[in-house]
């Protein structure tokens with residue numbers, strides 16, 4: 001794809017005008033883009049979506065940073081790949097992930113300028129919902145700040161671990177409200 005020099009000159013002139021005629025604190029990327037589009041249209045250029053196949057199915061254009069581009073994988077052209085294969089992004093849309101399996105084929109996009117790696121759908125593993133993974137990570141972080149290393153109780157509030165190194169009851173005998181913590185699990189008591 002190449003943009004004619006004259007069109008680039010029109011865009012440059014539009015942006016220059018925009019910069020000079022719009023107060024600095026009112027300039028926005030959107031305003032600059034509108035100005036450039038306006039100048040292109042009034043200069044006889046046509047701005048329209050490209051309906052060639054690779055643009056009508058943009059979700060297939062998927063550069064995969066995890067795959068090895070040097071591998072000798074079978075390469076398919078656009079829309080000619082066998083069924084049962086999907087790109088990493090398509091797997092994600094199906095709620096799946098490659099699950100540790102390597103890609104089994106390559107699909108060429110944009111006349112070979114970009115490639116996407118194809119994985120077997122039947123080997124894919126379910127993807128954990130991001131919210132659950134985040135919740136689990138947050139809970140682990142909170143547990144570390146709420147659990148007394150001496151009595152192993154997990155309190156409902158954060159403990160002064162940096163200063164006292166334990167809950168108040170372990171520190172100076174101040175009895176803890178039994179409703180303010182969860183008793184340790186049996187395997188933690190044994191440890």
Ligand SMILES: [Zn+2]
Nearest residue numbers: 148151167170
């Ligand atoms: Zn304690």
